[in-house]
Amino acid sequence: MATSSQRRRELYGLLGDLPDRNRRIRARLVGEERRGGYVLQRLMLDLNGLELVPAYFVRPADSAGPWPAVLYNHAHGGDYALGKDELLKGRAALQQPPYAEVLTARGLCALCIDAWCFCERQGRRESETFKEMLWRGRVLWGMMVYDTLRALDYLVSRPDVIADRVATVGISLGSTTAWWAAALDERIKVTVDICCLTEFEDLIRARGLDGHSIYYYVPGLLKHFSCAQINELIVPRPHLGLAGNADLLTPPSGLDKIDRHLRKAYKAAGAPEAWHMSRYECGHMETAAMRAEVLAWLDRWL
Secondary structure (H helix, E strand, C coil), X not given: CCCHHHHHHHHHHCCECCCCCCCCCEEEEEEEEEECCEEEXXXXXXXXXXXXXXXXXXXXXXXXXXXXXXXXXXXXXXCCCCCCHHHHHCCCCCCCCCHHHHHHHCCCEEEEECCCCCHHHCCCCHHHHHHHHHHCCECHHHHHHHHHHHHXXXXXXXXXXXXXXXXXXXXXXXXXXXXXXXXXXXXXXEEEEECCCCCHHHHHHCCXXXXXXHHHCCCCHHHCCCHHHHHHCCCCCCEEEEEECCCCCCCHHHHHHHHHXXXXXXXXXXXXXXXXXXXXXXXXXXXXXXXXXXHHHXXXXX
């Protein structure tokens, strides 16, 4: 039987031709300002050697670091202009106030980057980017995950971050980014995914493939992994999954399978309390009760 490390290498190997994980990261501070209870840093990060990655780093304004950190992942929603601004402004599918305010008020710092094609990385359409990358042996989702892992490299290198207390959080695209990144990198100690745990075969049967944008699809993935098997690589680290029973992107039958699989895996690892799935009678959105669960989970485990 393959070890978790071997399975991580297998999963990473499905993500196409990726840049060197050991290349030096360069960061440039573009600006810094206080916004109420937090300080915002605007950054340009050289993560991949292909194009610079704009990022926001927020920290509490009135407390001294270092702080536990959240790698925050923005959603898709067809809103290519929003990107990392979701951390500061929120979005319709999320509760208010935005996560920048909520996290820093709890004594946490957070980093959010623009994913490929979003916000300051607009210019080429997602489908255009996907097609060119495919020709060049790359996978758009692989490059998105790569940038996220390199953002983690940058985050834990900061002297104002407690490197062994890092969580990842997101909704939709951000949710998928969270569980992929946590599966691939054990430095992520706590995972919170909101509304995007999708068991792939159930999505096919429900004819829901077009609900997810083209970034979501990795060549050959189903020959190697189910969604539950990817998420098993997070065991035994704390993982909270939140879902809506009326969310067309996450068929309920698939949620049932993932929950059963992970309950068994966490129990076998001696950490049954470190996995929890909560399901609500809602669609693709964060409810007030979900937000309360997110914050309680971070308070408990981070």
